[in-house]
Amino acid sequence: xxxxxxxxxxxxxxxxxxxxxxxxPPEGEKLPVFLPGQFNMLYAFGVGEVPISxxxxxxxxxxxxxxxxxxxxxxHALLQLKRNEPLGIRGPFGKPWPLDQARGADILxxxxxxxxxxxRPVIYHLLAQRHSYGRIALLYGARSPADLLYHRELERxxxxxxxxxxxxxxxxxxxxxxxxxxxxxxxxxINLDPADTVVMLCGPEIMIRFSTQALLDMGMNTQxxxxxxxxxxxxxxxxxxxxxxxxxxxxxxxPVFRYDRVEALLKRDEI
Amino acid sequence: MKDIAExxxxxxxxxxxxNEIIELIAGCASNVVFQANDYIFxxxxxxxxxxxxxxxxxxxEMKGPGRDPLSFLTIKDGDMLGSNWLLPPYRWSFDARAxxxxxxxxxxATCLRxxxxxxxxxxxxxxxxxxxxxxxxxxxxxxxAADIYGA
Numbered sequence: 001x002x003x004x005x006x007x008x009x010x011x012x013x014x015x016x017x018x019x020x021x022x023x024x025p026p027e028g029e030k031l032p033v034f035l036p037g038q039f040n041m042l043y044a045f046g047v048g049e050v051p052i053s054x055x056x057x058x059x060x061x062x063x064x065x066x067x068x069x070x071x072x073x074x075x076h077a078l079l080q081l082k083r084n085e086p087l088g089i090r091g092p093f094g095k096p097w098p099l100d101q102a103r104g105a106d107i108l109x110x111x112x113x114x115x116x117x118x119x120r121p122v123i124y125h126l127l128a129q130r131h132s133y134g135r136i137a138l139l140y141g142a143r144s145p146a147d148l149l150y151h152r153e154l155e156r157x158x159x160x161x162x163x164x165x166x167x168x169x170x171x172x173x174x175x176x177x178x179x180x181x182x183x184x185x186x187x188x189x190i191n192l193d194p195a196d197t198v199v200m201l202c203g204p205e206i207m208i209r210f211s212t213q214a215l216l217d218m219g220m221n222t223q224x225x226x227x228x229x230x231x232x233x234x235x236x237x238x239x240x241x242x243x244x245x246x247x248x249x250x251x252x253x254x255p256v257f258r259y260d261r262v263e264a265l266l267k268r269d270e271i
Numbered sequence: 272m273k274d275i276a277e278x279x280x281x282x283x284x285x286x287x288x289x290n291e292i293i294e295l296i297a298g299c300a301s302n303v304v305f306q307a308n309d310y311i312f313x314x315x316x317x318x319x320x321x322x323x324x325x326x327x328x329x330x331x332e333m334k335g336p337g338r339d340p341l342s343f344l345t346i347k348d349g350d351m352l353g354s355n356w357l358l359p360p361y362r363w364s365f366d367a368r369a370x371x372x373x374x375x376x377x378x379x380a381t382c383l384r385x386x387x388x389x390x391x392x393x394x395x396x397x398x399x400x401x402x403x404x405x406x407x408x409x410x411x412x413x414x415x416a417a418d419i420y421g422a
Contacts, residue, residue, distance in 0.1 A: 051420065077381060098344045098372060112419070112420055113419075113420035113421070114420075119306075141420065142420055143420040147420065147421075170343075170414075170415045170418075170420065171341050171342060171343050171415065172341070172342045173339045173340070173341065173342070174339060174340060174342075176342065178341045178342050178345075179344060179345050179347075180330065180331075180343060181346040182410075182411045182415075185411075203420070204369050204419045206414065206417065207419055207420075210410075210414070236341075246389050259400050269370055
């Protein structure tokens with residue numbers, strides 16, 4: 001599968017080391033439909049390819065948004081792209097968040113750091129289809145206030161009635177009036193029905209492990225929890241084996257997994 | 272106005288305590304109010320009280336030369352504030368600043384330690400209240416030290 005090249009239309013600085021790149025097809029060309037939680041392989045000419053979750057609105061068909069953190073050679077090269085320069089894209093790939101199965105239930109989203117990016121399409125979907133879901137809540141943890149993604153949208157979401165948005169950081173200065181501490185400390189503050197809640201978690205694996213444990217301690221079961229996993233993905237079609245995770249390929253069988261399918265694997269070393 | 276024992280019966284930190292113990296320790300407690308930006312205690316000061324937060328937010332802060340104070344934890348409704356009073360040298364190791372109007376129950380540490388020493392059952396029950404939040408905060412400190420979002 002060859003990459004398609006789309007010109008970068010806009011770069012949005014999210015934090016010191018995170019940018020959102022917005023790419024749009026030439027007039028008359030269409031973009032493939034994506035589902036929240038899916039990812040694209042983004043190609044930087046002569047450098048390489050990386051999997052990046054789609055972070056834009058699934059209802060907005062005319063552009064693709066990817067939020068990228070500058071962590072390696074490829075992501076660094078991608079973040080150097082200027083307006084109208086071509087961004088190579090293959091995709092979308094992977095299993096999405098279970099939004100259809102979750103209809104009628106309360107929804108709890110837990111994001112850590114850059115993990116808010118793959119959940120942002122879920123938020124757009126939930127707000128567009130608000131009548132189809134129960135109460136919704138977002139718990140978001142980051143290193144510091146300067147590391148929070150999507151500042152303006154967080155403020156906007158806070159004002160949405162019946163959408164509980166709680167943000168916490170690991171450390172902060174005096175200008176931060178929100179919570180400081182780990183994301184699980186926010187769990188007792190939200191108003192959801194644990195027996196009828198679907199949880200979608202995305203963030204560092206350590207955060208996933210301690211958050212899922214806290215949710216299970218609250219009386220939820222492993223089949224209510226969904227996590228987005230990350231491994232070294234190369235082909236994105238389940239052929240190369242780089243992202244093998246026990247019996248699963250993250251690129252093809254994930255990146256979103258129901259927790260009971262990966263719980264045992266998450267507790268084993270070197271997988 | 273509710274008496275102190277009634278407030279303690281309703282506070283998540285002490286709600287599991289036997290009624291007799293609540294009545295006993297209420298004798299060491301008083302109602303306190305802090306305005307926004309009041310310091311509840313300062314690093315290096317005598318740890319002669321601890322607080323149960325009823326309403327409000329308290330930032331735990333550390334200072335370093337040439338930089339603004341850094342908050343590493345916020346304490347909120349239902350939380351316990353301060354454990355340095357438990358063991359010598361009874362000295363605070365960070366600052367605690369009210370971020371907003373904060374109402375709390377304050378315990379006089381010498382009084383409470385004396386009651387725990389006089390009746391070890393009271394001391395043990397109090398320790399069972401303190402250990403869970405202390406372990407939780409220790410675990411949180413591990414996550415912060417590991418910088419999990421930056422990794």
